[in-house]
Amino acid sequence: MVVLNIFGKIEPICISNKLKLYISNLPNGESNNWNKELVDEMRTAVKMNIIESEKLGMKPNINIREIYSRHFPQNPLSDDTTEDVYLQKIADNMICLYFDYSYQDMPLGDWDTNCFDGRLCEEDYAEKVIDFINFASSGKSTQIPSFVPQWVYSSNHDLQNCHRIFWGEQHAEIYIESLKKWGQIFDTFLKYKNDYLQLDYLMNSIHTDNDYNTYHYFKMYSLCQLFLEKSKESELDWKLPQFLDHNYPLEERNEIAKLLRQMRNKIAHGDFIGLENKIEEYAQKVMDGRYSFDYSEYSRKNWVLLNACCLLEDTVRNIIIMLFTDREKLKSIKDSTNIIL
Structure with a gap:
């Protein structure tokens, strides 16, 4: 699961039927509470920013109240609202990308072999999907969507960038439509098992390799x-x-x-x-x-x-x-x- 740099209240949306790829607001169920996890991560990011700023002799440049006011001017909070409430309000409007399938949905075997599963020692596959979409969309082609989101938080990263987690845009509808179009592209492409394996190969080839050597x-x-x-x-x-x-x-x-x-x-x-x-x-x-x-x-x-x-x-x-x-x-x-x- 990755959190995207877009805000908004949405119902779960299937992006790709072949990949069983969805977006929704962060789950907050008793056994799957990523909403609370993200609030904790944002709280830690604020503290890390204070520590880093003090080391550099600078003022902290993450202001939760300003971030909230910038993204949700239509829903102002009272002056005595605590920072924790601001963080919770922000988390409630964050959107995540994730896989949700049974093994019968994909022709790649079970837990032992399915490459799209999230594992403790592997990077989150939703992160690979977003990085691949950003790579493919950064050209000049008009045949694919060019306005696509980035991820700000990944469930498989132990260390988070204290600034990245607060990136965000209000143009959620445009990003969501682009993701839907990418889902259609994937669904049209994925016909046979080899297509899934080829897509996996491409996504892994592109992922996180930015050293021009x-x-x-x-x-x-x-x-x-x-x-x-x-x-x-x-x-x-x-x-x-x-x-x-x-x-x-x-x-x-x-x-x-x-x-x-x-x-x-x-x-x-x-x-x-x-x-x-x-x-x-x-x-x-x-x-x-x-x-x-x-x-x-x-x-x-x-x-x-x-x-x-x-x-x-x-x-x-x-x-x-x-x-x-x-x-x-x-x-x-x-x-x-x-x-x-």
Whole structure:
């Protein structure tokens, strides 16, 4: 279960029937009282903010009364209202995302094998869902919802960000509609057991990996191979350009695609001197004249890896969008033996 950065009083809503994914206000039953849990977490966050601020010689910048007044101006509280009441009122209007299914609902076995279950030593899967939706929605495509929520609290995190838990928006209806549309996308995609397993693979591949280094680069390129490579990796030289940023002319995208493959191969074969040479070639062909390098922030090599990783992330995002919106077209591209222009 994760708490989202939206407020409002709602009845439980099924977001995805195939995943049995729901949103609702926080449960407060006797044996399932996440409402109380969140109040306790917010109370701890306020205390941690005071401690951290004192260490820095600053005033605490979390004011519960101001947060409540900003989000619920239509329901003001009296001046003598305690902070605990404010916290409870905020928690009552928070919205969470969670799975609610029997094992017969999903073709992935029981407690022993079902990857979507929440376990003590695994991150909450609802968190992975939201992170994946945010990744896929951060591009320029109009085929998928672009206005999606983030999570502010996850049930599987021992340490919480004392500021993040108070993020929040009042545009709950827009976020909820976007989640419903994403649910429809998932439900259309999930037809067979392999589709569930593929979705699990993608969500785990994307989740929490934001280090733009050679490993991240290698992984992003491997995802491109997963969807585009039929028999040999050189196919990506002419299959990848259509998914690259179209701000680059086609001829330049063709050159970039070859460079991306060559850099990937240098990493795979442990040829790090060769990788250095290809990184410099990428810098000269793709970045010089377009970017100002601040070497107090990154080395020249790491500026290139940052750029290449971001470029590949956008490319993977474009491929994933096609997977969800036109799977047959993506399959035909993978099966193609002709150069695609």
